[in-house]
Amino acid sequence: MRIDYRPEAAAAPFRFDMAGGKLHRTGCPAIPRASSQALYSVWDPGEGLPALACEKCQPVAIESAHMSQDSSLDIIYGFLSIVDQFGSVLRERGREYRNSRRGRRLAKDLSGMFSALDQTQQDALQLTLASLDGLVK
Numbered sequence: 001m002r003i004d005y006r007p008e009a010a011a012a013p014f015r016f017d018m019a020g021g022k023l024h025r026t027g028c029p030a031i032p033r034a035s036s037q038a039l040y041s042v043w044d045p046g047e048g049l050p051a052l053a054c055e056k057c058q059p060v061a062i063e064s065a066h067m068s069q070d071s072s073l074d075i076i077y078g079f080l081s082i083v084d085q086f087g088s089v090l091r092e093r094g095r096e097y098r099n100s101r102r103g104r105r106l107a108k109d110l111s112g113m114f115s116a117l118d119q120t121q122q123d124a125l126q127l128t129l130a131s132l133d134g135l136v137k
């Protein structure tokens with residue numbers, strides 16, 4: 001099972017380990033061998049998700065000014081393709097993660113981020129979540 005078939009994905013600076021729920025720098029020695037087929041190439045991890053960062057390689061958001069405007073859309077499509085392929089696994093994994101210590105910490109961060117959004121942004125987020133829900137179903 002390979003998530004991202006694009007050859008340029010190998011050059012991405014980060015890898016998200018979907019099995020372990022952690023974001024690593026590419027080539028981090030802490031990436032478990034068992035996760036090698038569950039890695040998703042990430043160009044821009046964004047900010048506000050420190051709870052997912054690997055303690056060993058400590059990935060941080062990079063300046064993304066040079067990235068094309070399409071990259072956000074690519075990320076959304078990439079994310080949707082994962083949900084489309086692995087919806088039921090993700091849901092189960094998400095349920096476990098939500099109840100973990102790290103998950104509860106992330107929930108606090110997310111609700112802080114959510115409350116900082118204005119109404120239009122909150123509406124857009126709700127629409128995205130509703131779309132994801134529909135896609136999973």
Ligand SMILES: [Zn+2]
Pocket residue numbers: 023024025028029030031054055056057058
């Ligand atoms: Zn790492």
